[in-house]
Amino acid sequence: MSKEITIYSKSNCPYCVRAKMLLESKGVTYTEINVQDHPEEKENMIRRSNGGKTFPQIVIEDLHIGGCDELYELDKFKKLDTILGLNSKKVEREHHKLVIIGSGPAGYTAAIYAGRANLKPVLFTGNEKGGQLTTTTDIENFPGFPEGINGVDLMLSMEKQAKKFETKIIFGEITKIDLSKRPFTIYVGKKVHTSDSVIVATGATARYLGIPSEREYKGRGVSACATCDGFFFKGKDVAIVGGGDTAMEEASYLTNLCNKVYLIHRRETFKASQAMQDRVKNNPKIEIIYNSTVEEILGDKVEVNQLKLRSTVNEATSTIDIAGLFVAIGHTPNTSFLDGQLSLDGNGYLLVNDNTSKTNIPGVFSCGDVIDSNYRQAITAAGSGCKAAMDAEHWLEKNR
Incomplete structure (x- = not known):
């Protein structure tokens, strides 16, 4: 007998989408209540x-699971299937020419080019389908969109x-990968892929x-x-760190909802682009607090x-x-x-050879923000x- 699952969500929430995708990958049904459309459900x-x-x-x-992170953590430690009352399935195997791990602008662009080259790529989305851009409201500097574009819309277009070029897209997170022998072995839950x-x-x-105190209040006023x-802080004062x-x-987005936004930064100068700095400094609802760090988050154990x-x-x-703290550090x-x-650099980013995407293992390539600690832009990731x-x-042509 299927369990009764309720998801309280809002529009344009990437974490809501991720949670739903995980449940759908399990073959279970759920009831979604959009609190933004039904504000009477907020207190419930x-x-x-x-x-x-x-x-x-x-x-x-009647079991409160938590948010998206908690749902994925249960799945990571193989507890979610038990809670859902699902039976374990036998291990399945499948082979591919090329597997792409990740679904941001780098992963999708790689899939477009590989698909056009008739490599029949398989792309695993990870648990954050669309990557970081799905948490971005408006992108004004991606070429070809003079009026700007929503991050979610851009990722959906890339997908x-x-x-269109026959990329097989699978929602799932790689739990383990073995690059020590060929073909490479990739583990996704109960399924094994080779490539x-x-x-x-x-x-x-x-x-x-x-x-x-950040962990104590995460989800109760602390958010990334x-x-x-x-949505929860309309008309209230909030802070953002970064x-x-x-x-x-x-910070600019929050001024559309909140009474006042404190922007807290540990230095006197920002890393942000000058255009973004000017926008913030000229916004009367934003107060910048320089040369400061958050020592402690205080509350009444509830908020x-x-x-x-x-x-x-x-x-x-x-x-x-x-009333709320947003972290962007x-x-x-x-x-x-x-x-x-x-091989990784000193900050944990993947190392590639010279001006290529080649890693230290032949046949394994890398791209996007996982190799880029400097630019970290959608357009550089796509390139x-x-x-x-x-x-x-x-490489495949040479080694076929």
Whole structure:
């Protein structure tokens, strides 16, 4: 008998999409309640999720699972199938010429080029289908879109184009990969795939501050996605931590919803582009707090109400009253699943040879933000995806 599954969601929420894709990959049905369209369900969602103020919130029967991260963690440790009442399936095997791991602009561009070269690529999306751009509201600097384009729309267009050239797209996260012998072996849940060549385009994941109170209030006022969770803080004061383009963009976005936005940065200068800095500095609803770090997140155990800040100049502390904190302090490259089989630089990014996409293992290529700690732009990721596909095509032709 199938379990009753309820997902509380909102429109344009990439984490809601990811949660639904995982459940759909299990072959289960669920009831989705869009709280944005049905605001009367907001208090019910908060009650059933023990105070949760982030999207999505997932309840199976009367068991509150949490959000998207918690759902994936249960699946990672092989507990989700048990909760869903699913029986284990036998292991299946499948072979491919080329496997692409990752579905951001690098992965999709690699798929488009590889598909046009008749390589019949298979692309595994990972648990964040579309990559970081799915948490971006408006992209104004991607060539060909003079009026700008929504990040989700851009990724959907790339996915559609990849499918046009016969890319097989599979929703799933690589749990293990063996690059020690040929063909390479890729494990995705209960299924085993082998491949003659691999392109790693796994991107990077948002970092958190790493302080105890952050974990305590995660989902109850602390978030890494303003697009997803700004909804809960309409008319309230919030803060965002960071100094790059993402922090600037999210601060600007939040001013459409919130009363006031504090932008907290540990330095006197920003890494963000000048255009983004100008937009923030000219917005009367944004107050910039320079040379400060978040010492502690304060609240009443249910929701956030204050931040304790520490000056990086004189160590003095101060507090500000806020209802929510958004974290935008950079990213960590997604390489842990490789288990040290490919060479990394000092910051954990994959190393490629010279001006190519070739890694230290012949037949394995890499592209996008997982190799780029400098530019980290959608257009540079797409360009490196093109290089990876062409390198893979040439290598397969030479070694067929």
